[in-house]
Amino acid sequence: xxxxxxxxxxxxxxxxxxxxxxxxxxxxxxxxxxxxxxxxxxxxxxxxxxxxxxxxxxxxxxxxxxxxxxxxxxxxxxxxxxxxxxxxxxxxxxxxxxxxxxxxxxxxxxxxxxxxxxxxxxxxxxxxxxxxxxxxxxxxxxxxxxxxxxxxxxxxxxxxxxxxxxxxxxxxxxxxxxxxxxxxxxxxxxxxxxxxxxxxxxxxxxxxxxxxxxxxxxxxxxxxxxxxxxxxxxxxxxxxxxxxxxxxxxxxx
Numbered sequence: 001x002x003x004x005x006x007x008x009x010x011x012x013x014x015x016x017x018x019x020x021x022x023x024x025x026x027x028x029x030x031x032x033x034x035x036x037x038x039x040x041x042x043x044x045x046x047x048x049x050x051x052x053x054x055x056x057x058x059x060x061x062x063x064x065x066x067x068x069x070x071x072x073x074x075x076x077x078x079x080x081x082x083x084x085x086x087x088x089x090x091x092x093x094x095x096x097x098x099x100x101x102x103x104x105x106x107x108x109x110x111x112x113x114x115x116x117x118x119x120x121x122x123x124x125x126x127x128x129x130x131x132x133x134x135x136x137x138x139x140x141x142x143x144x145x146x147x148x149x150x151x152x153x154x155x156x157x158x159x160x161x162x163x164x165x166x167x168x169x170x171x172x173x174x175x176x177x178x179x180x181x182x183x184x185x186x187x188x189x190x191x192x193x194x195x196x197x198x199x200x201x202x203x204x205x206x207x208x209x210x211x212x213x214x215x216x217x218x219x220x221x222x223x224x225x226x227x228x229x230x231x232x233x234x235x236x237x238x239x240x241x242x243x244x245x246x247x248x249x250x251x252x253x
Contacts (some may be wrong), residue, residue: 006229008042031059048087066099067113082120096167115153130168135168172212172213174213183210187210213235216246219231
């Protein structure tokens with residue numbers, strides 16, 4: 001079944017207001033009027049409004065890198081998904097490996113975030129992936145199954161607002177990349193697990209992106225795999241000279 005490819009740039013804790021605004025305009029120009037692929041940018045919280053203004057009337061989705069698991073309350077320093085929606089955000093990244101492994105977010109917390117973000121009418125991109133130690137211990141599929149349980153909270157009417165990003169932790173920012181065959185194997189297993197949770201029809205429609213040192217040199221081969229529906233790009237999303245060729249590598253009708 002055909003799925004629209006999604007190319008997403010996670011800008012992490014980078015860029016200034018001026019550079020983020022300039023990059024947003026460049027991504028909008030590169031995406032143009034193409035309807036057969038989706039382009040998403042995830043700037044830092046402090047740049048969301050500036051990026052939103054520079055994406056106005058464009059074909060690019062505005063995303064946020066994280067959210068909290070409550071609508072409102074005494075949670076100093078956190079940001080509600082309802083606040084994000086009020087700012088014009090359309091999608092939120094949840095469960096990125098840096099949130100899990102650097103900042104200690106649990107599977108339970110991530111599941112709560114998915115639930116509240118979907119209730120706030122945002123799209124959710126759930127990140128999953130194994131560490132190097134887990135892969136070497138042949139635990140990859142076990143880790144993916146555990147992390148994908150966050151989708152158990154998804155209601156049937158919400159499935160069209162869900163995507164998954166498989167990002168092997170050992171390949172993020174390291175220059176290492178899963179081979180296209182390794183990526184396909186993990187993505188096929190991810191789709192099988194999603195089918196168990198949400199049904200075969202939903203699993204056939206949900207985009208599953210690959211993230212982990214994606215660059216202009218490897219994007220086309222990764223995106224040619226049958227279950228790789230896009231890319232979650234880190235470092236290469238910070239310069240339009242790198243991000244535009246990745247956009248162009250996405251198959252379009």
